[in-house]
Amino acid sequence: MKAATTHGARRTIASSLGESSMTGTSGGMDYSPVAMMPDVKVIKIGGQSILDRGRSAVFPILDEIVAAKAKGHKVLVNCGGGTRARHIYSIANDLDMPTGLLAALGGYVPRQNARMVQMLLAKHGGVFMLHDDFEKLPVYFSMGCIPVMTGMPPFGYWEKPSAKGQIPAHRTDAGVFLSAEVLGAKRAIFVKDEDGLYTDDPKKNPKATHIKRISASELLKADLPDLVIERIVIEYLNRAQSCSELQIVNGLKKGQLTRALEGEDVGTIIHKG
Amino acid sequence: MKNGNGNGSGKLVAGDGRTHIESPLMRESLVDRRVVEKTHTDTELAILPDVILVGIGGQSIFDRGRSAILPLVEELAAAKKKKHRMVLGVGGGTRVRHTISVALDLGLPTGGIAQLVGAMEEANAVFLNALLAKHGTIVMQREHFWELPLYLDSGKVPIIISTPPYHFWEPPPEKGPLPTHGSDFGLFIHGEVLGMERLIFVKDEDGLYDKDPKKHKDAKLIRHTTLEAILENPPEELILDSMLFETWRHARHVKQIQIVNGLVKGQLTRALAGENVGTIIEKASLMKRSAKPVAAKKSAAKKSAAKKTTSKKQARRAA
Numbered sequence: 001m002k003a004a005t006t007h008g009a010r011r012t013i014a015s016s017l018g019e020s021s022m023t024g025t026s027g028g029m030d031y032s033p034v035a036m037m038p039d040v041k042v043i044k045i046g047g048q049s050i051l052d053r054g055r056s057a058v059f060p061i062l063d064e065i066v067a068a069k070a071k072g073h074k075v076l077v078n079c080g081g082g083t084r085a086r087h088i089y090s091i092a093n094d095l096d097m098p099t100g101l102l103a104a105l106g107g108y109v110p111r112q113n114a115r116m117v118q119m120l121l122a123k124h125g126g127v128f129m130l131h132d133d134f135e136k137l138p139v140y141f142s143m144g145c146i147p148v149m150t151g152m153p154p155f156g157y158w159e160k161p162s163a164k165g166q167i168p169a170h171r172t173d174a175g176v177f178l179s180a181e182v183l184g185a186k187r188a189i190f191v192k193d194e195d196g197l198y199t200d201d202p203k204k205n206p207k208a209t210h211i212k213r214i215s216a217s218e219l220l221k222a223d224l225p226d227l228v229i230e231r232i233v234i235e236y237l238n239r240a241q242s243c244s245e246l247q248i249v250n251g252l253k254k255g256q257l258t259r260a261l262e263g264e265d266v267g268t269i270i271h272k273g
Numbered sequence: 274m275k276n277g278n279g280n281g282s283g284k285l286v287a288g289d290g291r292t293h294i295e296s297p298l299m300r301e302s303l304v305d306r307r308v309v310e311k312t313h314t315d316t317e318l319a320i321l322p323d324v325i326l327v328g329i330g331g332q333s334i335f336d337r338g339r340s341a342i343l344p345l346v347e348e349l350a351a352a353k354k355k356k357h358r359m360v361l362g363v364g365g366g367t368r369v370r371h372t373i374s375v376a377l378d379l380g381l382p383t384g385g386i387a388q389l390v391g392a393m394e395e396a397n398a399v400f401l402n403a404l405l406a407k408h409g410t411i412v413m414q415r416e417h418f419w420e421l422p423l424y425l426d427s428g429k430v431p432i433i434i435s436t437p438p439y440h441f442w443e444p445p446p447e448k449g450p451l452p453t454h455g456s457d458f459g460l461f462i463h464g465e466v467l468g469m470e471r472l473i474f475v476k477d478e479d480g481l482y483d484k485d486p487k488k489h490k491d492a493k494l495i496r497h498t499t500l501e502a503i504l505e506n507p508p509e510e511l512i513l514d515s516m517l518f519e520t521w522r523h524a525r526h527v528k529q530i531q532i533v534n535g536l537v538k539g540q541l542t543r544a545l546a547g548e549n550v551g552t553i554i555e556k557a558s559l560m561k562r563s564a565k566p567v568a569a570k571k572s573a574a575k576k577s578a579a580k581k582t583t584s585k586k587q588a589r590r591a592a
Contacts, residue, residue, distance in 0.1 A: 008338075008341060010332055010336045010337055010367070010477075011336050011337065011338060011367070012367040012370075013368065013370070015367075015370055015371045015375070016378075017374040031377050031449070031450050032380050033380045034379070034380040034382075035382075036382065036385065048291060052291040052292055053290050054292070057290070082291075083291070083292070083293045083294050083296075086293075086294070086296055086298035086299060087283070087294040087296040087298070089312070090296035090297045093297075095318065096314045096316055096317050098317050098318060098468070098525065098526075099466075100462070100465075101318075101466065131440065131441075131442075134440075153439070153442035154438050154439070154440060154442060155439060155442070156438070157462075157463070157466045158437035158438060158439070158463065158466070159462075159466075160462060160520050160523070161465065161520070161524055162309070163522075164309065164310045164313050165309035165311070165313045166312045166313065167303055167308075167309050167312055170444075174444075175442060178443070179441070179442070181383075181445060182383070182385060182441045182442070184382065193290075201302055201305070203300075226304055226306070226307075227302075227304045229304065230303075230304055231306075232444075236444055236445050239444075239445040239446065239447055240445050241382060241383065241445065241450070242382065
């Protein structure tokens with residue numbers, strides 16, 4: 001570590017990136033990534049699809065999570081927002097609020113949902129965690145806990161505006177994918193109320209057909225007007241270092257989540273490529 | 274998506290196994306492009322439009338120490354006396370590069386690297402605050418976001434943390450493992466979400482060049498350009514993060530970014546006074562819309578624009 005000391009000069013620390021402007025995309029360094037906690041199962045419980053249904057949908061899913069933990073799985077539970085988030089977005093949109101405000105405001109709802117789920121899982125080791133607690137995950141798992149957090153990434157006011165519309169592009173699906181990616185987990189599991197991906201919204205179009213396995217590139221190329229998962233996650237999938245698969249399962253069908261946690265290809269798999 | 278008839282009644286709606294709150298987005302898939310597009314507004318709320326954001330380079334200014342920083346501190350103190358409403362931010366400089374090079378060598382994931390770097394930007398914000406405190410500055414911690422108007426109205430100049438809080442959740446970059454949401458982007462998005470129209474970046478060059486002036490003697494200074502021109506034909510080396518320009522493409526408020534040389538006494542002062550020094554980059558599409566000087570109030574123009582958009586939207590919906 002040598003420092004240039006000329007009066008008025010930049011005092012730089014010599015490093016492989018010392019003189020780089022860092023405004024480009026590559027530092028030109030060798031890089032072999034390490035996975036932080038590749039065995040963690042990162043799952044998301046849908047807001048509108050599951051949590052807004054209440055007890056009848058939520059309790060059986062939590063039973064499956066508790067059983068998976070008892071078998072030794074490390075499960076990180078993330079929660080979606082749902083209809084209250086939609087209501088917040090509607091009001092904020094009516095008031096012409098910027099996207100960053102919608103992201104910050106929308107963040108309150110999945111946090112509430114995570115607190116609800118924690119209360120239900122408390123007797124089985126459920127702990128509520130904030131983004132700032134992420135580094136404590138190893139403690140939670142070694143204590144036999146089931147950490148529960150919001151699916152929303154912490155971007156909030158710093159969320160980027162989109163080309164069209166005010167709805168933040170990074171919502172709870174994105175946060176869950178990014179959690180899996182940084183942990184080095186191969187798959188992120190999304191628990192929804194459909195068997196996965198369809199050619200259109202099956203709730204509105206009865207002719208929509210189920211897709212079992214599809215690559216991110218194929219999906220982007222198909223340019224569907226609606227998707228089961230946030231569009232930006234599909235875009236990120238092809239750039240991911242670790243998380244190369246998104247699995248969407250139907251939480252209303254008993255056992256689907258358990259099978260997914262065991263590594264079975266149920267529901268829809270969207271893979272990198 | 275204007276309600277028009279004020280129908281956000283908040284009524285609870287059940288019947289499909291879920292309980293909804295009545296709103297225009299009820300039951301909608303927020304992934305559906307058609308739904309998202311309907312939420313678009315051209316008259317987005319500007320929260321603090323009259324505030325100017327000043328970003329001070331880390332490597333370009335701060336790493337030079339006293340001889341570069343103290344004259345700037347004097348200029349900032351004088352600007353504060355003139356009651357400029359401004360927010361300051363500082364880059365992290367060479368220690369960020371060192372952090373990243375060590376982290377890359379260790380193979381830390383992109384999100385892990387992003388979790389580390391903001392500490393250096395925050396340290397520089399603390400440095401700057403120590404120098405300016407007697408003139409009335411305060412470091413704004415992120416959780417005190419909404420104290421910004423309080424600081425400004427009580428005559429304080431807030432110093433914000435430039436790196437955005439993407440942390441472990443930094444999106445995977447298009448190429449390579451380096452996080453792309455750095456301090457220039459962070460300051461930009463902070464200004465944009467608050468509806469600011471002008472940002473000034475203080476660096477150690479007279480502005481934006483067609484190539485890196487530190488490497489090429491024949492590099493030409495670009496005095497005036499547009500975002501659109503930069504996106505269409507990007508210079509070899511950009512003096513600001515490329516993510517800033519990518520994001521500016523979709524931004525609704527920031528109209529002008531000025532890059533000035535902090536090593537040349539008075540350039541920042543002149544820029545704050547609205548003078549045409551350094552490089553001025555404008556977002557042409559936003560300039561056209563207002564067709565008024567950036568600093569001018571525009572509430573009347575905004576109102577008529579709002580009417581127009583609403584009727585356009587109604588027409589679209591009717592069709």
